[in-house]
Amino acid sequence: xxxxxxxxxxxxxxxxxxxxxxxxxxxxxxxxxxxxxxxxxxxxxxxxxxxxxxxxxxxxxxxxxxxxxxxxxxxxxxxxxxxxxxxxxxxxxxxxxxxxxxxxxxxxxxxxxxxxxxxxxxxxxxxxxxxxxxxxxxxxxxxxxxxxxxxxxxxxxxxxxxxxxxxxxxxxxxxxxxxxxxxxxxxxxxxxxxxxxxxxxxxxxxxxxxxxxxxxxxxxxxxxxxxxxxxxxxxxxxxxxxxxxxxxxxxxxxxxxxxxxxxxxxxxxxxxxxxxxxxxxxxxxxxxxxxxxxxxxxxxxxxxxxxxxxxxxxxxxxxxxxxxxxxxxxxxxxxxxxxxxxxxxxxxxxxxxxxxxxxxxxxxxxxxxxxxxxxxxxxxxxxxxxxxxxxxxxxxxxxxxxxxxxxxxxxxxxxxxxxxxxxxxxxxxxxxxxxxxxxxxxxxxxxxxxxxxxxxxxxxxxxxxxxxxxxxxxxxxxxxxxxxxxxxxxxxxxxxxxxxx
Amino acid sequence: xxxxxxxxxxxxxxxxxxxxxxxxxxxxxxxxxxxxxxxxxxxxxxxxxxxxxxxxxxxxxxxxxxxxxxxxxxxxxxxxxxxxxxxxxxxxxxxxxxxxxxxxxxxxxxxxxxxxxxxxxxxxxxxxxxxxxxxxxxxxxxxxxxxxxxxxxxx
Numbered sequence: 001x002x003x004x005x006x007x008x009x010x011x012x013x014x015x016x017x018x019x020x021x022x023x024x025x026x027x028x029x030x031x032x033x034x035x036x037x038x039x040x041x042x043x044x045x046x047x048x049x050x051x052x053x054x055x056x057x058x059x060x061x062x063x064x065x066x067x068x069x070x071x072x073x074x075x076x077x078x079x080x081x082x083x084x085x086x087x088x089x090x091x092x093x094x095x096x097x098x099x100x101x102x103x104x105x106x107x108x109x110x111x112x113x114x115x116x117x118x119x120x121x122x123x124x125x126x127x128x129x130x131x132x133x134x135x136x137x138x139x140x141x142x143x144x145x146x147x148x149x150x151x152x153x154x155x156x157x158x159x160x161x162x163x164x165x166x167x168x169x170x171x172x173x174x175x176x177x178x179x180x181x182x183x184x185x186x187x188x189x190x191x192x193x194x195x196x197x198x199x200x201x202x203x204x205x206x207x208x209x210x211x212x213x214x215x216x217x218x219x220x221x222x223x224x225x226x227x228x229x230x231x232x233x234x235x236x237x238x239x240x241x242x243x244x245x246x247x248x249x250x251x252x253x254x255x256x257x258x259x260x261x262x263x264x265x266x267x268x269x270x271x272x273x274x275x276x277x278x279x280x281x282x283x284x285x286x287x288x289x290x291x292x293x294x295x296x297x298x299x300x301x302x303x304x305x306x307x308x309x310x311x312x313x314x315x316x317x318x319x320x321x322x323x324x325x326x327x328x329x330x331x332x333x334x335x336x337x338x339x340x341x342x343x344x345x346x347x348x349x350x351x352x353x354x355x356x357x358x359x360x361x362x363x364x365x366x367x368x369x370x371x372x373x374x375x376x377x378x379x380x381x382x383x384x385x386x387x388x389x390x391x392x393x394x395x396x397x398x399x400x401x402x403x404x405x406x407x408x409x410x411x412x413x414x415x416x417x418x419x420x421x422x423x424x425x426x427x428x429x430x431x432x433x434x435x436x437x438x439x440x441x442x443x444x445x446x447x448x449x450x451x452x453x454x455x456x457x458x459x460x461x462x463x464x465x466x467x468x469x470x471x472x473x474x475x476x477x478x479x480x481x482x483x484x485x486x487x488x489x490x491x492x493x494x495x496x497x498x499x500x501x
Numbered sequence: 502x503x504x505x506x507x508x509x510x511x512x513x514x515x516x517x518x519x520x521x522x523x524x525x526x527x528x529x530x531x532x533x534x535x536x537x538x539x540x541x542x543x544x545x546x547x548x549x550x551x552x553x554x555x556x557x558x559x560x561x562x563x564x565x566x567x568x569x570x571x572x573x574x575x576x577x578x579x580x581x582x583x584x585x586x587x588x589x590x591x592x593x594x595x596x597x598x599x600x601x602x603x604x605x606x607x608x609x610x611x612x613x614x615x616x617x618x619x620x621x622x623x624x625x626x627x628x629x630x631x632x633x634x635x636x637x638x639x640x641x642x643x644x645x646x647x648x649x650x651x652x653x654x655x656x
Binding site for chain 2: 393400
């Protein structure tokens with residue numbers, strides 16, 4: 001216990017230092033802006049910020065990148081409620097009841113409720129991170145190469161099959177990502193693979209370039225030409241209009257609690273992101289509601305539960321990322337990539353070796369979430385005004401950021417071509433509904449997966465059964481099979497997603 | 502997943518083409534991967550994982566192809582204009598940024614990619630171009646020290 005308290009004070013010391021506060025503030029502010037603006041996703045924003053973090057110390061860099069991630073979850077609901085356009089993919093569910101609420105003149109109330117429930121969801125999940133991540137990491141320290149291999153397989157399979165859409169396409173995209181991870185120098189032999197004689201590829205494809213192409217450029221390409229109404233007035237949203245009355249408070253708190261729990265569980269599973277969490281929370285509310293027909297017409301439960309869930313899942317996703325080194329979703333994968341760039345190896349020994357960084361990061365979550373509450377309640381008018389920037393002026397500016405950002409990460413023009421190629425690939429993938437997040441996850445985990453696979457075989461003397469004879473590895477592989485069964489047997493999937501439509 | 506109960510008679514050609522394209526990609530991974538030493542199970546070489554992975558891509562792509570062969574998803578409608586505008590914009594930036602400098606490259610990128618909208622507002626775009634050129638110069642070249650000329654010969 002005294003250990004726990006000393007850890008917390010160590011974390012506070014880091015999180016409350018001037019640098020950390022500054023970068024936390026920058027992170028959550030950028031996150032809110034990105035979340036509010038439809039057509040600029042959190043992944044694009046984090047990849048954009050990635051090159052800038054080369055200039056600061058790793059702790060500040062992580063604090064800022066994490067702030068962008070959870071900040072977007074707060075901002076994402078604003079455009080959903082006011083414009084019926086999700087600011088981020090995860091707040092798509094919030095459109096269903098948030099926009100009808102706004103049409104009934106309750107936009108202020110809806111914005112207030114999403115800010116508060118987001119805060120509640122986040123807070124609970126941060127407590128879970130503080131309690132569980134160190135314990136899980138200690139357990140994971142006993143992992144051998146086969147166990148690592150299997151837990152990564154579990155993460156990849158869960159991430160690609162549990163999302164919305166075809167699980168087969170998801171699996172195909174994870175494999176595509178894994179193949180992209182092959183490009184570069186083979187760790188074991190030093191041989192150049194898939195470089196096709198190109199010197200620039202000897203270090204592998206650049207994470208920043210791949211992510212910005214798949215998520216930044218592809219997102220822009222699919223958003224150009226969509227007309228949006230911008231007849232909005234920030235004046236309508238007064239502080240008074242935001243305050244729920246007693247009855248509304250009572251309607252909100254139970255769904256918030258349920259959403260928090262759903263989100264925490266979903267987020268803590270490796271491979272599942274906030275999108276699934278908010279979707280499941282919404283489905284649950286609708287299922288247990290006395291009058292399900294209210295949903296879609298401005299039910300306040302329909303926004304409070306998913307908003308709590310997506311924020312809880314975003315924070316809980318740090319549990320597998322920081323304790324196993326296995327990212328829960330694509331954003332976490334980029335964050336993991338950022339740690340690797342800074343020379344920090346995420347994984348079980350991270351918490352023990354870098355206590356100041358781990359606890360500093362976790363305590364900065366508190367700082368960031370409190371800042372977000374301030375940014376999203378009193379300052380909401382500022383963000384609403386941001387929504388009036390027309391997209392046809394916004395996207396060329398974002399493209400400039402993408403180009404100069406990717407250039408600055410390597411000082412080479414080569415990566416700009418990589419961005420363009422992946423932008424086009426990503427656009428085609430969207431059109432055919434092949435998910436892009438699994439590609440990134442596979443790309444980042446690929447080298448780790450291969451290394452552990454080859455090491456396992458080496459240690460086992462070529463015996464392939466090592467993956468099922470090692471008990472921990474077997475458990476993960478069985479869980480993987482369960483995920484596959486859930487996604488390929490239609491009846492099971494229906495039960496799992498419990499009547500979402 | 503399988504939509505056999507609806508039995509649309511038409512073959513969904515675009516979806517099928519996309520899936521088979523992926524299978525071709527898998528085949529290329531197998532071919533290229535096979536050119537590196539495969540090693541043995543005791544000591545897997547650099548070609549081992551690529552061959553396994555490429556085969557997996559082929560299998561999954563074929564499974565997708567089977568799954569979508571008669572799916573009723575509509576022919577995807579590509580925004581050729583945005584695609585062309587953004588592509589030329591990014592290419593212009595990449596090709597101009599070293600010989601001419603950051604500011605001309607930025608102006609080219611904004612003006613070209615801005616034409617992705619059916620009725621580009623040239624004056625407004627010019628405003629964005631000037632703003633981004635100056636803002637980007639101050640932030641990236643002055644602020645972060647990115648080694649680029651603002652305009653050739655002037656940093």
